[in-house]
Amino acid sequence: MISKKMSDSLNSHMNLELFSANMYLVMSSCANDLGLKGAANWFFVQYREEMIHFMKFYTYLTDQGVVISLPAAKAVPDKYKSLLDMLQKTLAHEQMITSCINNLSEQAVQEKDHATQIFLQWFVTEQIEEENNDRDLIAKLKLVGDNGHGILMIDGEMGQRVFVAPVGSPLAV
Numbered sequence: 001m002i003s004k005k006m007s008d009s010l011n012s013h014m015n016l017e018l019f020s021a022n023m024y025l026v027m028s029s030c031a032n033d034l035g036l037k038g039a040a041n042w043f044f045v046q047y048r049e050e051m052i053h054f055m056k057f058y059t060y061l062t063d064q065g066v067v068i069s070l071p072a073a074k075a076v077p078d079k080y081k082s083l084l085d086m087l088q089k090t091l092a093h094e095q096m097i098t099s100c101i102n103n104l105s106e107q108a109v110q111e112k113d114h115a116t117q118i119f120l121q122w123f124v125t126e127q128i129e130e131e132n133n134d135r136d137l138i139a140k141l142k143l144v145g146d147n148g149h150g151i152l153m154i155d156g157e158m159g160q161r162v163f164v165a166p167v168g169s170p171l172a173v
């Protein structure tokens with residue numbers, strides 16, 4: 001059993017995960033446009049991960065007997081100054097997501113909704129990794145500055161990222 005208030009909050013957040021997926025798909029396209037194929041791969045993998053996040057919320061809500069709603073998708077930004085700009089905006093976005101997950105967790109605790117607390121634990125841990133990956137890349141990009149060779153080395157590293165669907169994932173897109 002889940003309260004209407006809790007399911008509404010989860011549904012809202014599910015839409016935010018879809019926004020994240022769309023945002024990273026556009027970033028992948030922008031990176032490709034800058035000639036950074038490795039970064040394009042990195043953001044595409046991030047897009048696929050966000051679709052998993054979205055589907056985790058979808059599956060949880062439908063398993064709880066909730067009919068989901070998807071309001072019209074909000075447009076995502078499509079103009080970035082550089083790869084560093086994209087990653088700084090990525091980190092700011094992920095910090096906002098972390099804050100939302102923490103608020104959801106707090107609500108679940110207040111409502112004594114143990115199932116939702118357990119469901120959200122995966123996301124609490126995931127956000128540590130998400131923010132850490134971004135901080136790591138931002139630090140490297142700041143070190144190389146405008147040096148094209150350095151940026152291409154980081155781009156090569158970003159090209160190594162591989163999508164791995166989490167165990168029991170509801171969708172491996």
Ligand code: OFO
Nearest residue numbers: 017020053097130
């Ligand atoms: Fe990037 O963690 Fe979901 O949104």
